[in-house]
Amino acid sequence: GQQLNQSPQSMFIQEGEDVSMNCTSSSIFNTWLWYKQDPGEGPVLLIALYKAGELTSNGRLTAQFGITRKDSFLNISASIPSDVGIYFCAGQNAGGTSYGKLTFGQGTILTVHP
Amino acid sequence: DGGITQSPKYLFRKEGQNVTLSCEQNLNHDAMYWYRQDPGQGLRLIYYSQIVNDFQKGDIAEGYSVSREKKESFPLTVTSAQKNPTAFYLCASSIRGLSQPQHFGDGTRLSIL
Numbered sequence: 312g313q314q315l316n317q318s319p320q321s322m323f324i325q326e327g328e329d330v331s332m333n334c335t336s337s338s339i340f341n342t343w344l345w346y347k348q349d350p351g352e353g354p355v356l357l358i359a360l361y362k363a364g365e366l367t368s369n370g371r372l373t374a375q376f377g378i379t380r381k382d383s384f385l386n387i388s389a390s391i392p393s394d395v396g397i398y399f400c401a402g403q404n405a406g407g408t409s410y411g412k413l414t415f416g417q418g419t420i421l422t423v424h425p
Numbered sequence: 426d427g428g429i430t431q432s433p434k435y436l437f438r439k440e441g442q443n444v445t446l447s448c449e450q451n452l453n454h455d456a457m458y459w460y461r462q463d464p465g466q467g468l469r470l471i472y473y474s475q476i477v478n479d480f481q482k483g484d485i486a487e488g489y490s491v492s493r494e495k496k497e498s499f500p501l502t503v504t505s506a507q508k509n510p511t512a513f514y515l516c517a518s519s520i521r522g523l524s525q526p527q528h529f530g531d532g533t534r535l536s537i538l
Contacts, residue, residue: 315467342524353515353529354468361524399467403524411456411475411519412483413527415467
């Protein structure tokens with residue numbers, strides 16, 4: 312089946328630093344999604360990407376859909392303590408038996424030191 | 426407010442017992458999903474349903490069962506056949522259509538007594 316490799320697995324940074332994480336896939340996706348999960352809660356959608364090459368921002372967050380459709384990255388600028396959590400990438404296919412299904416990366420655990 | 430409600434938040438199961446996790450949504454979404462999350466791993470799909478009275482197995486369906494009798498409800502039963510049920514279970518829903526993002530509930534943590 313499809314696999315997503317998300318890196319890094321964890322990051323320890325100082326408040327104010329920029330953060331970058333990425334996901335690579337062995338196959339093509341039609342949509343890339345980035346979620347954030349706080350402890351004991353469900354993931355919350357941060358950014359959705361729908362076209363190869365697309366670059367989208369949401370406040371201090373910026374994400375890009377790779378040209379090959381096999382990768383995506385997420386950048387967080389000027390990190391703050393509330394950015395702490397687990398960030399997941401997810402690739403989504405459309406059509407056929409894989410309709411609507413998401414394949415998730417393993418997550419990046421972000422710790423921000425004040 | 427519109428959203429996805431999972432209950433209970435915490436659930437304990439005895440050996441050999443079936444338990445049912447509730448998921449209700451008032452977003453008018455056609456598609457609903459169940460995922461399992463284990464420490465250090467991404468979410469893995471158990472079952473999904475694109476429309477009422479229809480559902481499909483995901484990647485790890487063994488030991489689980491679901492029903493979809495109403496659009497807003499998609500309960501998951503963890504049966505005694507699931508030998509390692511301790512995990513965080515997440516329900517999601519989405520509009521049915523191409524590339525529609527999924528939105529998640531706050532999860533149920535299941536533990537074995």
